[in-house]
Amino acid sequence: MAVYRRIRDLDWPMLILALAISALGILQIYSATLDSRFEAAWWKQGLWLGAGLIAMWFMSKVDYHTLLGQVPVLYGIALALLILTPLVGRIAWGSKRWIPLGFGFRFQPSEFVKLVIVLLVARYLAELRGDRLESRDLLRLAGLVGLPLMMVAMQPDLGTSLTYMPILAVGVFLGGLRWQHLVSVAVLAAVLMPVGWLALKDYQRARLVTFVDPMRDPMGSGYQVIQSKIAVGAGGMWGKGVTRGSQTQLRFLPVTHTDFLISAFAEEHGFVGMVVVFGLFFLLLMQIVQNAQSAPDRAGMFICMGVCALLLFHAIVNAGMAVGRMPVTGIPMPLMSYGGSSMLSTFMMLGLVNNVRLRRVVS
């Protein structure tokens, strides 16, 4: 196929939406890190954006069926990396999530695992061919997804591990989940809830408790939520303006350029700004859904929907956390929060979606 056609057939609306959101993110990172030790973060994020675009190009170039064919290999690499992480990883924020690469770069395997899960779920469900999901298949798929999920959760990085769930959930929903399955999963979840509570780390429990009642510990783990809500609320309808949000600029807001970037954005750009951001995200997700609908085959559809579910989950959890509607987790706002791994994996997933789109006209 000719290159010109490839470029013309790229999902330009999706790309433009993604770039617009990224641009708002970089602007906000600039504003939030002004006069701080993260001052360089905004242009680094710009570099990551560039790297993301290149990664996206590569991800759309190789036929996704090739990638699907390599799923067992990719899955093996993923498991190997997750085993390696606690061995060579460095502790940051109480957990081992990164593998150092040298030159100040580090690699977060759990981000790469997202892509593998998307491909894994797509291939597995596409191969089933039926309209209905059998219990046996469901359990096998859940086991395949559950293994890396548990490994990431034990790093411990509960937030990232939870992002694998929506990929699986949307996959099996589309793949023909039976309502009996749904009921059994619900019952199982209810039974396992107390067990899960015991398995949580102290800080995770504290986060859940403060999610229910932030004022219970206003200076401890509730602090972040309280300060974030103040930042968002103080933004009002029109916002305080770029670099003028007191919560952000005076650093009352915690981790402004990463987890709580959206709170900083809300403070400086107000409700109107949030409508714009959510509008852009909504259009982006709808564009991905549209790609799913026009996918050439089941596998392509599952890939697009998996990516869509993942991004939606990220957005809800991150933006919900900023207003106290979700518990505090380290889940970044896709395309906006500062972070190379997140930026790369997001653009790679958008690359997958493009990949599917480029192959809808099969000769």
Next chain:
Amino acid sequence: MRIIPSERRPDSNIDKPLFRDETKFAAGKIAAFQWVVVISFLFLLTGYWDLQVRNEEIYNAKALQNQIKSRPIPAPRGKILDRDNRVIVDNHESFKLILSRENLKAEHIRPIALGLGLDPDALEGRVKRFRSVPTYFTINLKEDLTREELTFVEAHSGEDSFPEMALIPSQFRVYPQGGLAGHVIGYLGEVSDAELNSPEWAAYNPGDLIGKMGIERFYNEVLKGVDGQRQVRVNNLGNTREILGIKDAVAGKDLQLTIDLDLQVVAELAMQGRRGAVVALDPRSGEILALVSAPSYDPNHFVGRVNSHELALLMKDPAKPMFNRAVQAQLAPGSTLKPIIAIAALESGMIDANTTVHCSGGASFYGRYFKCHKRGGHGTVNLHRAIAQSCDVYFYTIGNRIGIDKIAEYAELAGLGRKTGIDLPGEKEGVMPSSKWKIRTLREKWYAGETISVAIGQGYVTVTPLQLAHAIGGLVTGGVWMRPHIVREAKAVSAAHKADLKTENVMQVINGMYAVVNEGGTGAASRIPGIEFCGKTGSAQRASNELMKQGILGAEYKDDAWFVGFAPRSAPEIVVAALYENGEHGNLAGPIVRDVIKAYFDKKARREKKQPQNVASASLPVGVN
């Protein structure tokens, strides 16, 4: 190429669309998912709407509350100067450490307390006590930080540290070394819980420093000034980013005392190693020239410190160094009361200069034998000799003749039995008994026999050293009692208390007191050549009267030695009362008074030789030594 990786599908046909490999089957579910997306974003938007549009004002206020902090600007406390404008109490520039409660983390309290050498429980208790106070009130952690403490603060002012600590430039009190004039000046201390509950200190907050005794307490409001405030914009670490507004502090007023440091030093030296008090005043104006209570204390050891060990020790000391004997010790005056009895008898016409009494070493009244202090007796004595020799029988007799109520009338004219109104806290009134007084307080009739004891300053009668100086001072200036005061501006003229005393009667008493010192009387050892120094000794028993023990602990029952003296005879300028507890005989208190009076006239002589202004700076090292 397309890889079809499935063992279930051996027929890998690439060109033909695969069996049931189309996406239409899920179209309905995808539509449902789209609705999930829509609902999700609406859910998020309502969250932002709720905070940003419906409750913007609440959160705006909270954001302001976060960043705008109040920092106190402590007002410099007024200095305290002596009558020659020499500095007694000064301030030096220092830092005080405050705890900002607006961003206080509970788990930081203990490490902060430990780092500063404070009791962690006590600090937690203090933070609790502030619960009802608005959070912009800060807690005083420590005054006058040492180098080590400053290092601790600097090491913990950054990120992940104790942003609630803030250093505030402030002025710290410096008292004279060794506690010179300690009881006059008092000291600063942290306001206690009990004080906070009293109306006097209701406007203060825990941790505030207030005057605890003396001038510092009595004139606390004048000295303290008004603290200012600085409104600042801070970041999350509490570091100031911008100053929004300043309300300047109003400095406290300096106070000039009537105390003469030269006399104060002499009086304190004379009292060294003794328990007791000295009060020197100018009877013409009521100005206190020296006021000593011994033993004393050095406020520099505990000023501004919380829960000071030194202060606790002083409070427990059986010698009661924190007790201002000059205005609080209520003791029987013994024979120093005799000049008052004499003027009462003369003025009421019961005796005159020629009235004589025979002393055979004692006399019987109402069936009881009262001894004179001189075993063999004084023989036949008139008033002049009776005062000079302090003849008890003479005063028993005339006291009996005039009766308790006449004695009380003149003693009360002289200010006994009530507070003099000096500008020092905690003054006591003493007791001047009368028949009415006894019915009122003891619900009993006065027995005439009780008058006999009162006539020699025993029995129910008690006075403070200040009262004695005040009473004699007014008497020897012809019956004008000026209200004693210690701060120059507290002019006492309007508070003068007058009595119409006959000059010849006053002269009778004065001449008797002159004879005490200069004509071989009981105070002959205190004579000062060239100065017409008059006085009266007193030796008061402690054991017989319950009231005497009030405020005094310890099992020492030796007689208290008193001396009250003045000079010059014709126009008294200074009157000095000295109490030497357990000193046994009044002639041992005499030299204390003599030293002070001599110092007064020596200084006066020096001043008359030189220019008065130069003397002040030349004679004594200024202020703190």
